[in-house]
Amino acid sequence: MNRFVRMTLAVGATLALTQALAVTRGGTLVYGRYADSLFLDPVLNDANLDIWILTNLYDTLLQPSSNGKGVQPGLATNYTVSSDGRSLKLTLRPGIKFADGSAITAQDVKWSLDRARKPDNGDWSGSLASIDSITASGGTVTLALKRPDPTLPAALATFNAAIMPQKLFEAAPGKNDAEKAKAFAEKPIGSGPFVLSDWKRGSSMTLKRNPYYWKKGADGKALPYLDAIRFEIIPDDNTRILKLQSGEIQGAEFIPLARVNELKANPKLNMQLFPSTKVNNILMNNRPKLNNGSANPLSDVRVRQALNYATNKDALIQIVTYGTGKPMKSYMSSTTPLYDTTQKGYPYDLAKAKQLLAAAGFANGFEVSCLATSGSADDLALLTALQQMWGAVGVRLKIEQLDAASKTARYRANDFQMRTAAWTNDINDPSQITTYYAIYDNVESVHTGFKNAELEKIFAQSQQETSRVKRAAQYRQIQSIYMNAAPIVFLYETPYPVALQKNVKGFVQIPLGNNIFTETYLDK
Amino acid sequence: MTTTAPTTTGVPRARSRRRVKPTLALGLVLLVPFVLAALAPRLLAPYSPTDFDYSAILQAPSAKHPFGTDNFGRDVLSRVIHGTRVDMQIAVFTTLFPFVFGSLLGALTGFVGRWADAVVGRVADLVVVFPFLVLVIAIVAVLGPGLTNMYIAVSAVGWVAYWRLVRGEVVAHKQTEYAQAARVLGFSPTRVLLRHILPNAITPAIVYLMTDMSLGILLGASLGYLGLGAQPPTPEWGVMVADGKNFMVTAWWISGFPGLALTLAGVTFSLIGDGLADALRPRS
Amino acid sequence: MRATYVLKRLLQIIPTFIAVMVIVFLLVRLLPGDPASAILGDRATPEIIERTKRELGLDRPIPVQFLLFAERLLHGDLGESSSLKVPVLRLVAERLPVTLFLTVYAAVLGVILAVPLAVLAAVRRNTWVDSLIRGIFQVGLSLPVFYVALQFLTLLGAKLAWFPIGGYGEGLGGHLYHLFLPALTLGFNLAAILLRTLRSAILEVLTAEYVEFARSKGLKSAVVMSRHVLRNAMISTVTLLGLNVGALIGGAVITESVFAIPGVGRLMIDAIFGRDYPVIQGLTLVFAVLVSLVFLVTDLVHARLDPRVEHA
Numbered sequence A: 001m002n003r004f005v006r007m008t009l010a011v012g013a014t015l016a017l018t019q020a021l022a023v024t025r026g027g028t029l030v031y032g033r034y035a036d037s038l039f040l041d042p043v044l045n046d047a048n049l050d051i052w053i054l055t056n057l058y059d060t061l062l063q064p065s066s067n068g069k070g071v072q073p074g075l076a077t078n079y080t081v082s083s084d085g086r087s088l089k090l091t092l093r094p095g096i097k098f099a100d101g102s103a104i105t106a107q108d109v110k111w112s113l114d115r116a117r118k119p120d121n122g123d124w125s126g127s128l129a130s131i132d133s134i135t136a137s138g139g140t141v142t143l144a145l146k147r148p149d150p151t152l153p154a155a156l157a158t159f160n161a162a163i164m165p166q167k168l169f170e171a172a173p174g175k176n177d178a179e180k181a182k183a184f185a186e187k188p189i190g191s192g193p194f195v196l197s198d199w200k201r202g203s204s205m206t207l208k209r210n211p212y213y214w215k216k217g218a219d220g221k222a223l224p225y226l227d228a229i230r231f232e233i234i235p236d237d238n239t240r241i242l243k244l245q246s247g248e249i250q251g252a253e254f255i256p257l258a259r260v261n262e263l264k265a266n267p268k269l270n271m272q273l274f275p276s277t278k279v280n281n282i283l284m285n286n287r288p289k290l291n292n293g294s295a296n297p298l299s300d301v302r303v304r305q306a307l308n309y310a311t312n313k314d315a316l317i318q319i320v321t322y323g324t325g326k327p328m329k330s331y332m333s334s335t336t337p338l339y340d341t342t343q344k345g346y347p348y349d350l351a352k353a354k355q356l357l358a359a360a361g362f363a364n365g366f367e368v369s370c371l372a373t374s375g376s377a378d379d380l381a382l383l384t385a386l387q388q389m390w391g392a393v394g395v396r397l398k399i400e401q402l403d404a405a406s407k408t409a410r411y412r413a414n415d416f417q418m419r420t421a422a423w424t425n426d427i428n429d430p431s432q433i434t435t436y437y438a439i440y441d442n443v444e445s446v447h448t449g450f451k452n453a454e455l456e457k458i459f460a461q462s463q464q465e466t467s468r469v470k471r472a473a474q475y476r477q478i479q480s481i482y483m484n485a486a487p488i489v490f491l492y493e494t495p496y497p498v499a500l501q502k503n504v505k506g507f508v509q510i511p512l513g514n515n516i517f518t519e520t521y522l523d524k
Numbered sequence B: 001m002t003t004t005a006p007t008t009t010g011v012p013r014a015r016s017r018r019r020v021k022p023t024l025a026l027g028l029v030l031l032v033p034f035v036l037a038a039l040a041p042r043l044l045a046p047y048s049p050t051d052f053d054y055s056a057i058l059q060a061p062s063a064k065h066p067f068g069t070d071n072f073g074r075d076v077l078s079r080v081i082h083g084t085r086v087d088m089q090i091a092v093f094t095t096l097f098p099f100v101f102g103s104l105l106g107a108l109t110g111f112v113g114r115w116a117d118a119v120v121g122r123v124a125d126l127v128v129v130f131p132f133l134v135l136v137i138a139i140v141a142v143l144g145p146g147l148t149n150m151y152i153a154v155s156a157v158g159w160v161a162y163w164r165l166v167r168g169e170v171v172a173h174k175q176t177e178y179a180q181a182a183r184v185l186g187f188s189p190t191r192v193l194l195r196h197i198l199p200n201a202i203t204p205a206i207v208y209l210m211t212d213m214s215l216g217i218l219l220g221a222s223l224g225y226l227g228l229g230a231q232p233p234t235p236e237w238g239v240m241v242a243d244g245k246n247f248m249v250t251a252w253w254i255s256g257f258p259g260l261a262l263t264l265a266g267v268t269f270s271l272i273g274d275g276l277a278d279a280l281r282p283r284s
Numbered sequence C: 001m002r003a004t005y006v007l008k009r010l011l012q013i014i015p016t017f018i019a020v021m022v023i024v025f026l027l028v029r030l031l032p033g034d035p036a037s038a039i040l041g042d043r044a045t046p047e048i049i050e051r052t053k054r055e056l057g058l059d060r061p062i063p064v065q066f067l068l069f070a071e072r073l074l075h076g077d078l079g080e081s082s083s084l085k086v087p088v089l090r091l092v093a094e095r096l097p098v099t100l101f102l103t104v105y106a107a108v109l110g111v112i113l114a115v116p117l118a119v120l121a122a123v124r125r126n127t128w129v130d131s132l133i134r135g136i137f138q139v140g141l142s143l144p145v146f147y148v149a150l151q152f153l154t155l156l157g158a159k160l161a162w163f164p165i166g167g168y169g170e171g172l173g174g175h176l177y178h179l180f181l182p183a184l185t186l187g188f189n190l191a192a193i194l195l196r197t198l199r200s201a202i203l204e205v206l207t208a209e210y211v212e213f214a215r216s217k218g219l220k221s222a223v224v225m226s227r228h229v230l231r232n233a234m235i236s237t238v239t240l241l242g243l244n245v246g247a248l249i250g251g252a253v254i255t256e257s258v259f260a261i262p263g264v265g266r267l268m269i270d271a272i273f274g275r276d277y278p279v280i281q282g283l284t285l286v287f288a289v290l291v292s293l294v295f296l297v298t299d300l301v302h303a304r305l306d307p308r309v310e311h312a
Helices: A048-056 A108-119 A153-154 A166-171 A177-186 A236-247 A257-264 A300-307 A313-319 A350-359 A379-392 A404-412 A432-439 A440-447 A453-462 A467-487 B022-039 B076-093 B096-112 B114-131 B132-143 B147-174 B177-184 B191-201 B203-225 B237-247 B252-278 C002-031 C035-040 C045-055 C061-074 C088-123 C129-142 C145-159 C171-178 C180-208 C207-214 C221-260 C264-272 C277-305
Strands: A004-006 A028-033 A062-065 A071-073 A076-082 A085-094 A131-137 A140-147 A194-200 A203-208 A227-233 A269-274 A279-284 A367-374 A396-402 A418-423 A487-492 A496-501
Touching: A004 A140, A048 A194, A062 A153, A071 A076, A071 A153, A071 A350, A076 A153, A076 C045, A085 A108, A085 A153, A108 A131, A108 A140, A108 A166, A108 A194, A153 A418, A166 A177, A227 A257, A227 B252, A236 B237, A236 C145, A236 C221, A279 A379, A300 A350, A300 A467, A300 A487, A300 C061, A313 A379, A313 A487, A367 A379, A367 A404, A379 A396, A379 A418, A379 B237, A396 A418, A396 A440, A404 C035, A418 A432, A432 A440, A432 A453, A440 C035, A440 C277, A467 C045, B022 B076, B022 B191, B076 B203, B076 B237, B076 B252, B096 B114, B096 B147, B096 B191, B096 B203, B096 C129, B114 B147, B114 C002, B114 C207, B114 C277, B132 C002, B132 C264, B147 B191, B147 B203, B177 B191, B191 B203, B203 B237, B203 B252, B203 C129, B203 C145, B237 C145, B252 C145, C002 C129, C002 C277, C035 C045, C061 C129, C088 C129, C088 C180, C088 C221, C088 C264, C088 C277, C129 C180, C145 C180, C145 C221, C171 C180, C180 C221, C221 C264, C221 C277, C264 C277
Parallel strands: A028 A227, A367 A396, A367 A418
Antiparallel strands: A004 A076, A062 A071, A076 A085, A085 A140, A131 A140, A194 A203, A203 A227, A269 A496, A279 A418, A279 A487
């Protein structure tokens, strides 16, 4: 057998000792969302609208820590990885229960993970692809791995690895997994701190406290503090803010950045900017020819670098994010694990931009077109500003606004020259964004067409590298190569803007975007 | 299914004396600044409508910027002035085709009747029961956003109102004595239609045209709210109002002044419409 | 006689519906993008998109898809929403009453606003009262709906706190209370349209011979007003209401967004942007049926009020 090397976890360090003893229990928090969830199955899902609240309904074996850098215990009290990295053993927390009071067994865990890693199931099975087989016995679950996988703990703390009740799911009506999932997700029974009690689609969703939740609060009694959360769907930004200001709701997500300073000045409100993994950038088509057959100046790395130099990030941060953002210095956010702090990014340097363009044969500039999402005030502000900035080096930017689905269709067909884009990590590991942004074989490097053999080689190594130090060095190289090749225009990182009433305490939106209400309470 | 058209009277009109009414006069006077701004925006606007001024972002109205500046430091007054041309264009192009096509078709089918009338009637029903926004969004999505495609979308739907108005009038006028008389006198049907019936039957359509023009501008604003209106950096009032909605509390002038322009244009068109209706209405 | 007329009209509608269904079916498939891409977002790999398309039955030839759709429709099944994964009929049953309530509410408010003011404006024609009434409504009509809606919200909802800010409320009282501002927004617009027509209709009737005659017989002007003038004026009101209800239902889209009302307007917008074919198709059909019914009822009421209208 393998010798197990014990990995210690930062046990419950985040448990709010600093919040003192003055927590208040009970009450309903009304939270304004800009759009409703679509489908509450953790596995067959790919919408942030779902993902960002799913962990309130379904708990995972491990949880992302609220600073976004690591994992903390969840349904499992700890995990150990064998010395050859080929096996991972989890110890389940004793006495854990689903929201209906039935016990969470090792078999439920095995079944849930098996369902999540089945290649036909959803978009996320890849995150658990290194698992070869799962054995459950008593209070432990052992994952036998095909290869060492440094990302697995983070993957086990991700929404798709949520633990679901096998019996209840299988008892749901339907011929196959997809149909059962639909039926089950109508009124899911999960393992998270809350359980769905009422859902008026497009209007409101009410979550009730799960009385069987395992985690203890600062007062020594079981979490969560709140009796219930009611999400109200308020698509219009102005209306959402007015409702908050009038006290009809206690929290509102997605405050337009243009209004952050105004709400900060409101003494009745607590305007929060939660650190996020959100990076905003412009994807460039790096291919020599565009879909219509015309030559593409962006295929020249000097042109792409020039556009990066000609982009005044500080000005954009003022104009578009109203001072809330910070410049991107790598393709991944600075909140991502293994982000390389030595990266410099592209400083604003018009002379260098002109020089690079001249060297590439575009001294007089050229015309370039960028797809934007219609109705997005941010896209509009950004591109209108870039029109001006790039105009200074002779680059004439044409803005093409499309509704999101049309834009995605053009993007998938590689039928674009530039497009606005944003990314948030779903997993506390740099491998996810790297797979999408830098690896050709997945989705053609987010359809930029960027391909770099050296980078891909280093990445493949890093995917099996269990030493964090070595992996960090590999990621430094990856980030440098990517930065030099400039397949994208690096813009800025933005936070999650959430406005709360002053009496709402203990709410956090973690860098991945998940809204965590576990320790939220309404102060008297 | 045929719906009742809002016909006015079926009584023949003696063409009235062409004296300009006060309403019409006021409307025409109000139209002058719009025409001037549309023709020579550069002469009137103090600044460029598209240039940024980072040092003057979100400034309240002042002597330097009478309408204030927007979130890019652009002068709102200059944008409103430059927007006039775009919006007058919208007013004309969203209504020109529907008016001409719908009216001619209405005259024709109303005059000929029978199967032609029935076929067009069915098509009109189809257009009316089809949710308008679906059609507009679909057309704009297929063809790409922008004003031209908006014109196409609106035209596909807008002709029905004119068709209905003119058709109803023509049907009523066909029976009138002077039309009968013209026929008895041996005038060709085309001549009877074009010279005798249409000039009388077109009045409600002209009046409606004026309302339709401000509706066209408003539709541009609604599409702007959904992000499908005029493309940046084109200054267009509706889109300016929509873009300013995040600043309604902190910088009301960004949406307030283009909103005022929209209202003034609406009032102007409406006054002209009412005035025309008065002028063309028979004296009793 | 009336029953056969209604039946004849209903039969006439059927080909229109078939045409509407064919057009919307093809139109949604002409839109760039597809439900699979829309559900899966930017990240999905081609394989996953293909698989999802297969699950949604979108891999089959379009004629086959249409036949399946038509067959289901004949059984009263509108299919299942591709994004929300619930039957379209259920969505319609949940959302349509909200929009209908709002629409009727708006129409009632519109009439309540327009009729007395139109009478006043007509009686005091060409005075400052007339100008003021017409002026206010003209301004309202010339502003974008979302702007008017936001102004109402800010002033009556937030500043004065007379009405709740958005939402639908519980129970009849709650609905009436919560939907007042959105209904006022839509009703104000409608009133502006009604007012114009109504005012000139009243003016025309006021100068008509039979009213002069009634006056000369010594009937009080209040009686004349209610018996002759309003009755005739109502004819044009009903006609206009009928013509505009379609626009009202359609116009609810933006009002519903601003006021956070879970109606079919918002559902439709979400469905279009989410390329949710079954929902777009289902709602279009429902919309067509509704508008046709309103037209039919308008014609019937019209015929009743105005004996001159003959049944074609």
